[in-house]
Amino acid sequence: NAGVTQTPKFQVLKTGQSMTLQCAQDMNHEYMSWYRQDPGMGLRLIHYSVGAGITDQGEVPNGYNVSRSTTEDFPLRLLSAAPSQTSVYFCASSFGTTTYNEQFFGPGTRLTVL
Amino acid sequence: RKEVEQDPGPFNVPEGATVAFNCTYSNSASQSFFWYRQDCRKEPKLLMSVYSSGNEDGRFTAQLNRASQYISLLIRDSKLSDSATYLCVVTRLVSGYSSASKIIFGSGTRLSIRP
Numbered sequence: 061n062a063g064v065t066q067t068p069k070f071q072v073l074k075t076g077q078s079m080t081l082q083c084a085q086d087m088n089h090e091y092m093s094w095y096r097q098d099p100g101m102g103l104r105l106i107h108y109s110v111g112a113g114i115t116d117q118g119e120v121p122n123g124y125n126v127s128r129s130t131t132e133d134f135p136l137r138l139l140s141a142a143p144s145q146t147s148v149y150f151c152a153s154s155f156g157t158t159t160y161n162e163q164f165f166g167p168g169t170r171l172t173v174l
Numbered sequence: 175r176k177e178v179e180q181d182p183g184p185f186n187v188p189e190g191a192t193v194a195f196n197c198t199y200s201n202s203a204s205q206s207f208f209w210y211r212q213d214c215r216k217e218p219k220l221l222m223s224v225y226s227s228g229n230e231d232g233r234f235t236a237q238l239n240r241a242s243q244y245i246s247l248l249i250r251d252s253k254l255s256d257s258a259t260y261l262c263v264v265t266r267l268v269s270g271y272s273s274a275s276k277i278i279f280g281s282g283t284r285l286s287i288r289p
Contacts, residue, residue: 093277100182102261102281103218118276150217163210163263163277165217 062086066151066166073141073173081136081169083151089164091154092134093118094126096147097168103150109134141173177201178264180280188288191252195283197245197262207238208263209247212282218261221247249285257287 067082085092093108095118105118109128123145125137134153138145149169154161180197187193199207207224222229224236224245235248245262262280 095279100281102178103279105277108276162220163218165219167217168215 064151064153064164064166066149066169068169069167070170071172073138073171075142075173077141079138079141081138081149081151081171083134083136083166084132085134085153085164086132087153087155087164088131089153089155090131091161092128093152093163094124094134094136095150095152096120096145097150098147106136106149138171143173145171146173147171175200176281178262178278178280180260180262180283182281182283184284184286186286186288187252189252189254191287192248192250193252193285194249195247195260195262195285197247197280199243199245199262199264199278201264201266202243204243204264204266206265207245208265209234209236209245210261210263210279212259212261214258218279221260252285252287254287254289257285259284 064085090111094106095103097103104120106120106124107118107126109115112128112131115126115128128134151166152163154163178199185193209221210218211221212218222231222236224238226238228237233250237246259282261282264278
C-alpha cells in the first residue's frame with residue numbers, strides 16, 4: 061500500500077495563477093480532507109469529503125475548490141493564487157465517516173505564492 | 175478564542191526527564207480526543223487516543239478530564255527521539271447533510287530533548 065500520496069511536493073506560483081494539488085489514497089477510505097499548516101496556526105481544515113460525490117467546507121475554504129469523483133482521489137484546486145495561500149498543504153484520509161479512526165496524512169505539498 | 179488551545183512551548187528538557195503537556199478545548203460536545211506527533215517538516219502521525227479512563231502506552235500516558243475540558247500527555251524517561259511537535263486533536267459531530275465529524279487540531283507544543 062502506498063497510503064496517502066500527494067503531488068507535487070513543492071510548487072512555486074505567481075499571484076493569480078491556478079493549480080491543482082493532487083491527493084490519492086489506496087486504502088479504500090471514505091473520509092478525506094485537506095489542511096493547511098502555517099507557523100503558529102496549527103492545521104486548519106480547508107475542505108473534507110465523507111465519500112464520492114460528497115464534499116463540505118471546513119474552517120478556511122475561501123479560494124479553494126474540491127471535488128470527489130472517486131473514492132481514491134480528492135484534488136484541491138487553487139482558483140487564483142494569492143501570497144496568503146503560501147503554506148504547507150496536507151491531505152488526510154480515514155476509514156469511515158466518523159473521526160474516531162486514525163487520520164493518515166500524506167507527506168505534504170509546500171506551496172509558495174509570489 | 176481557538177477551539178483547541180495548547181501551550182506552544184518550546185519545552186526544552188534533559189534526556190530522562192518527565193514532561194507533561196496540557197490541551198484545553200472549548201466545545202463541550204467534543205467526542206473523541208487524540209495526540210498526534212509531528213516531526214520537523216513531516217506529516218502528523220497518530221501517537222495515541224485519549225480515553226476518559228486514561229490510557230498508557232509504554233512511557234506515554236494520556237488523560238482526559240471532560241468536566242474541565244482538558245487533555246494531558248505525560249512522557250516519562252524522555253528520549254532524544256521524543257523531540258517533535260505534539261498536536262492535540264479533538265473531534266465533534268457536525269450538523270448538516272454529511273453528518274460527519276469535524277476534526278480540530280491544536281497548534282502544537284514543541285518539545286526538544288537535550289542530551
